[in-house]
Amino acid sequence: MPQKYAAGNWKMNGLVSDLTEVLEIDKGVQDLACNTVICLPATLIYAADGDPRQVVEIGGQYCHPSASGAHTGDISAEMLSEAGAAFVVTGHSERRTDHGETDADVRAQTEAAWRAGLVAILCIGETLAQREAGETLSVLAGQLKGSLPDGATPENTIIAYEPVWAIGTGKVATPEQVAEVHDALRAQVDPEMSLLYGGSVKAANAAELFALTNVDGALVGGASLKAVDFVPIARALAAS
Numbered sequence: 208m209p210q211k212y213a214a215g216n217w218k219m220n221g222l223v224s225d226l227t228e229v230l231e232i233d234k235g236v237q238d239l240a241c242n243t244v245i246c247l248p249a250t251l252i253y254a255a256d257g258d259p260r261q262v263v264e265i266g267g268q269y270c271h272p273s274a275s276g277a278h279t280g281d282i283s284a285e286m287l288s289e290a291g292a293a294f295v296v297t298g299h300s301e302r303r304t305d306h307g308e309t310d311a312d313v314r315a316q317t318e319a320a321w322r323a324g325l326v327a328i329l330c331i332g333e334t335l336a337q338r339e340a341g342e343t344l345s346v347l348a349g350q351l352k353g354s355l356p357d358g359a360t361p362e363n364t365i366i367a368y369e370p371v372w373a374i375g376t377g378k379v380a381t382p383e384q385v386a387e388v389h390d391a392l393r394a395q396v397d398p399e400m401s402l403l404y405g406g407s408v409k410a411a412n413a414a415e416l417f418a419l420t421n422v423d424g425a426l427v428g429g430a431s432l433k434a435v436d437f438v439p440i441a442r443a444l445a446a447s
């Protein structure tokens with residue numbers, strides 16, 4: 208069975224004072240039968256690492272392909288690892304859009320994550336225009352082929368399906384839409400590789416998504432910022 212992951216992505220949100228939420232999440236997920244990861248802004252990772260967490264693991268949100276060098280404003284996988292991250296998001300659609308990251312970039316970042324011993328949470332997803340054109344499965348297959356490096360294993364990579372039109376919009380994909388995609392993805396990756404869904408996941412819709420055969424968890428944006436919103440999602444996953 209693939210490992211279950213309740214993963215949060217804080218995006219460009221959070222100051223050191225907000226790390227109390229990570230500790231609250233930690234309290235709320237003790238003894239749950241799922242893994243919990245919170246992907247923090249890089250500025251918070253080292254501070255979070257000093258906190259007395261027991262269960263929740265920490266991730267970054269991006270890494271440069273190189274270990275070091277003249278890349279002003281960038282951060283390497285090695286730096287994230289040293290600061291206390293065990294995971295890193297690669298290929299998030301916001302980075303693909305805001306920073307023009309291509310599948311080849313995402314592939315190189317994912318390889319960099321592995322080099323530093325991080326687990327990559329590799330994101331793929333179609334736009335609304337692509338879905339309406341009936342291209343969803345072919346777009347996702349192309350992104351997977353282009354961005355998932357050879358050597359991916361269930362231990363070093365988690366795949367997150369995040370339809371772009373469902374991110375931060377309140378428009379969660381229907382269980383039928385998620386099942387269609389996840390069943391197709393399952394046929395393309397290792398049977399043990401965890402497949403997460405992301406896009407407007409909330410406590411109210413989590414259980415029906417986690418009931419789907421090939422959904423092994425969620426990558427949660429807005430609802431991961433507060434323990435009161437995120438813990439019920441992790442509980443729904445553990446109960447699924």
Ligand SMILES: O=C(CO)COP(=O)(O)O
Pocket residue numbers: 216299369373374375376377405406407408426427428429430
């Ligand atoms: O992009 C996401 C997680 O990476 C999803 O964000 P929301 O849960 O805020 O829609």
